[in-house]
Amino acid sequence: MGLFSGIFHKKKEAEHSKNYELKKLALKKLKRIQKKKFSPKSFDEFVFILRVLNEKAFKLKRTLTYEEAQKEIKTKKIKLKLKNKIIILLKEVEEVEFGNQKIDREKLDNLISELKEIIEMS
Numbered sequence: 001m002g003l004f005s006g007i008f009h010k011k012k013e014a015e016h017s018k019n020y021e022l023k024k025l026a027l028k029k030l031k032r033i034q035k036k037k038f039s040p041k042s043f044d045e046f047v048f049i050l051r052v053l054n055e056k057a058f059k060l061k062r063t064l065t066y067e068e069a070q071k072e073i074k075t076k077k078i079k080l081k082l083k084n085k086i087i088i089l090l091k092e093v094e095e096v097e098f099g100n101q102k103i104d105r106e107k108l109d110n111l112i113s114e115l116k117e118i119i120e121m122s
Contacts, residue, residue: 054086081121082121085114089115
């Protein structure tokens, strides 16, 4: 039994390390977006980071719609406060991408701040 627990522990450590590196890289890229001059392409870069994080850190399929991702995140074993923050962010991003909300520097900065908070909580 000791052999298997050691393997399991090492696998968990490796997974934690990968998630740490992913989060660190995501924060760096988000910071870069905030420093750049605003353009609608900045929002596309933000969405890409969000989708990669959802796929890698929260084990969501990248092809899920925002609505499907919201339902899926509810089934994950993560803190309720974190779930709620993710769901709210997904709804806001969906509104910008498919609704009638326009993206501007202020809105993008708010979305980035929310995602940074989620990264730090996870």
